[in-house]
Amino acid sequence: MSTFTVTDLENYIKESYLSYSTMVLSGRALSYVQDGMKPVHRHILYAMSKLQMTASSSYKKSARVVGDVIGKYHPHGDAAVYDAMVRMAQPWSLRYPLIDGQGNFGSRDGDSAAAMRYTEVRTTPLTDTILSELNVGAVDYIPNYDGTLTTPRFLPGALPIELLNGSTGIAVGMAADIPSHNVRDVANAVTAFIKDNNIDNDGIMEQLKGPDLPTGGQIINDQATINQAYKEGRGKLHVRARWEVEKLSHGQWRIKIIELPHDLSPSEVLANVATASVYEPPKEKGKEKGKEKKPNQRLLDLKHYIKNNIDDIRDITSADDPPGSAKMIIEPKSSRQDPEEFMAGVVSMLGLQSTLKVNLTAVSIDKLPRQRGIKEIISDWVEFRRESISNRTKTRLSKIADRLELIEGRLTIMDLIDEVIEIIREHDEPKEVLMARFDLNERQASDILEIRLRELRKLEEYKLKDEKEKLVKEQAELEALLSSTRKMNNQITREIEQATKKFEDDRRTLIKEEKTIDSSSVVKTVQSDPITLWFTNDNWVIARKGHLDENDAPNNSLKVGDSFNFSLQTKLDQQILILGTSGRAYTIQPSNLSFGRGNGTHLNTLINLNGDKVYWADTYADGNEYLLAHNHGYGFIVASEDLLTKQKAGKECFKLTKFEGCEISAVLPVGDGEMLNIWTDKNRYLQFCVDEVNSYPKSQGMRLVNLAADELVEGYALSDRGTYSCNGVNKRFDESYLKKRAAAPKKYK
Incomplete structure (x- = not known):
């Protein structure tokens, strides 16, 4: 009795899941480079061709097509099939629609299409071109789901639909976002590759340029970024209104x-x-703790x-x-x-600016679902097109050979008609006699027996000779096509150009480099009016227009028990940096504050303080630097950019957890060459150049002064070189003190 171990189960699950994921990738979610379609789209168009629907035929009910698709080729839900059909008819979804719809097929605003019993469809001229080679042996056929019918493995066509209409899909561990392109650009890119297989990515992109979306818009990336995305098969582009x-x-x-x-x-x-x-x-009021919205x-x-x-x-x-x-x-x-x-x-x-993902993932001639560069996609499609033309040519050569065989038989007996008639009249098995008498094969003999009397005229002999001459000439041309790579490339290029002339139009999407815009730059569009902000101890901000002094403080707007902490003169279009007593940094926009005569704006409506208190605030400016220091003698230099944040909960900037009772003691704007003055509650004093302080964002910083066990820093101040500052009073050093300072150890300078 065999045992089934955990390892066996693990391997079984792994193999089963891989098989499932492969089927999802190649059988439903991802399109194929060969015809740019997933199976459902291919089945829909093939069902329409079997219903003899063309761009010039009358419309037929959508329900009729859906019924044929799910009954014969695609045994899935009718809603899924109809949704795929609707998308193929929407000009805002596909750059070149493959179905011509009559009725309500939805709208760009998100309105859904009418039920399939109300709408009607037929193919577009582009679809007719794609389907035109189905009956000439260009592609192979495979059994349908129950083996009673056959469907084409791929739909042949003179244009790479994968690039024309693009494709999207989400599968197991993979996704695809292939944008659409202009037919003229695609034709030029493919032609350039056929002429020079060694062309590089930039050479292809000179012709392809970039996406051409059905809804237009403007791609604002530079050409180098676009080229790189197409080279790697992955990237992000920005589309603007x-x-x-x-x-x-x-x-x-x-x-x-x-x-x-x-x-x-x-x-x-x-x-x-x-x-x-x-x-x-x-x-805030009336909410349970921890449940505030x-x-x-x-x-x-x-x-x-x-x-x-x-x-x-x-x-x-x-x-x-x-x-x-x-x-x-x-x-x-x-x-x-x-x-x-x-x-x-x-x-x-x-x-009005969105991100366009570029993810060139598809299944190709190697039958592998993976990400590809634009050159590989074009190369694979050209290889498929070369194979389709070869199959089509071989099928035609086979038909020519069959016809020539019959013509040779007819011409053989054309001058001996009387003898042929006599054999037919006198023998019970005339076929064998004809084969022996005129050295004919069975097909030729059967064909002669089926000739009608009126085809025995002398005129028919001339027609047969003329037909033979044309077929022999065509046969030679087709054999030359198969044997010559140059002739095959010319044939592919010629057919691409013929199809392109039928469907080409102007580009809809403009490619023009522009600067990207994010919400942080929007404040520049707000009028730059001067304003004054008063921050209170209870985290309220009272805003007033104009630059006001302490005499203009809005005392009447204070809540009972609250008091002013500090004020800030700034402008409406500036961003405000805030540092909390916990060491977290926040950013607010003054345009979001209330400028009425009320109690102002509580900061919790703009940012999430979570019990934090405002210690300091300043107007944001690029390149500014600040000294952050606490009462246990640690600090560092921080740039204004490191204090700026879009997070409502702020971001950690200054760690205050190492010492018990640790509090921020100073946030000072730093200038080049300034001296940092530190004095403690033990009447000790230290001065050194602030340039010696390093930058340590998101930390407690570096040790600025050595303190005794029960000693704390009482204050920090910055002063010009040659002066010292203590408790806000600046004094000039005398000569003896400067000499003493010069001889002191480095850490005290």
């Missing part, structure tokens, strides 16, 4: 969006605007941005526009700002 400025009277203007990114519709933009406009952050910072940012910058936004797409079009009008609050700066904020805040 296209817009134009409409001039109005009295110097006014507005923005007209003419194209949106591929994954965005006008209704989605308006829905996001509506959601943000009515959003209110959750209230956190405010949605993105919605808060968008709400304040719309309030301060956008007067109106609406969809102007009409029924007369082509399917999948997207047009919107955006009117600014003020026409005094620059349209380019205004749109920089709009693009970021309204999500």
Whole structure:
């Protein structure tokens, strides 16, 4: 009796799962380089060809096609098959639709298509071109799911549909995101490869250029980034909406969006605007501890941005526009700002810039699902096309040979018709007699017996000789085609060019390098008005317009028991850095604060303090540096960039956990060559150049001064070289003290 071990079970599960994943990858989720289709798409188009549907035929009900597909070739759910058919008919989903639909096939706004019993379909001219070689032996046929019928292994075609329409799919451990391209660009790229198999990736991309999406838009990456993504088969590109400025009277203007990114519709933009406009952050009161709802910072940012910058936004797409079009009008609050700066904020805040993934994963002639570079995809398709033409040519040669064989037999007996008739009349088995008398084979003899009397005229002999001459000439040309790589390449190129002329059109997606925009740069679109912020001990921020002094402090806005901590003069378009007593850094946008006459804005509606208290705040500026130090004599230099964060919960910056009772003692802006002054509660004093302090973000820093066991730092200050500062009083060193300092050990300098 055999034993079944854990190792055997592990191997069995591994092999079974690998088999399953391979079937999913190659049988459902990923498209094939050969025809750019998954099995469901191939079965749909083949079923339509068997129903004799063409671009010029009448429409047939979608339900009829779906029924044939699931009954004969694709035994899956009708909903899945119909969804695949609908997508093949949507001009905003495919760059070159393969199905011509009549009825409601959905919309770019996300509306679903009508039921299959209501819609009708037929093929497009491009599909007719793809299906035209099915009956000439270009591809192999395989049994269907139950072995009663056959289906083509691939659909032949003179154009690489994989690159024309792209493909997406998610399988087991793999995914595909192949973008669509312009037919002229693809034809030029393939032709360039055929002419020079050693062409490099950059040479191919000179012809292909980049994606050409069905909904247009603008790819803002530089050409080198695009080329690298296509070389490696993986990358990310950025697609931005296209817009134009409409001039109005009295110097006014507005923005007209003419194209949106591929994954965005006008209704989605308006829905996001509506959601943000009515959003209110959750209230703190009445909530159980640990169950407080956190405010949605993105919605808060968008709400304040719309309030301060956008007067109106609406969809102007009409029924007369082509399917999948997207047009919107955006009117600014003020026409005094620059349209380019205004749109920089709009693009970021309204999500009018999206990421286009490039993942050239497909199954190819090696039958392996894997990621490929653009050159490999083109090479594999050319190899498949060469094989298709060879199969087609061999099939035609076989038919020519059969026909020539019959013609030779007829010409053999054409001058001996009387004798043939006599043999037929006098013998019970005339076939054997004819074969023996005229040296014919069985096919030739059978053909002669089936000749009609009117085909025995002298005129028919001339026709047979003329047909033979043409067939012999065609036979020689086809044999030369099979034996010559150059002739085969010319044939592929010629057929590509013929097909391209039928379907070529202008590029829809503009490729033009632009700077990427993120939400952190949007503050530049807010008016740069001076403001003053008062931070209170209970983490409230009271904001007022203008730069005000202590005499203008809004005391009436303080809550009972609260008091002012410090104030900050800044501008509305600046970012504010905050350091909490816990050592965590936060960032807020002043445009998100309330500037009314109320109690101000509690910081917990903007960031998650989680019991932290504000110790310090300053206006963010690139390149600024600060000294952070605590009362146990440790500190470090931190750059303003290391304090900046998009996280609402902030980020750890200064660790204060090593010593008991450790507290931040100083956050000082640092300049070049300044002296750091430290004094302790034991009346000890130390001075050295602040340049000796290193940068240690997210740590407790370096030891700045050696302290006794019961000693603490009382204060830190910065002063110019040659002076010292203690308790805010600066004094000039005398000559004897400077000499003494020069002779002191290095650590005390």
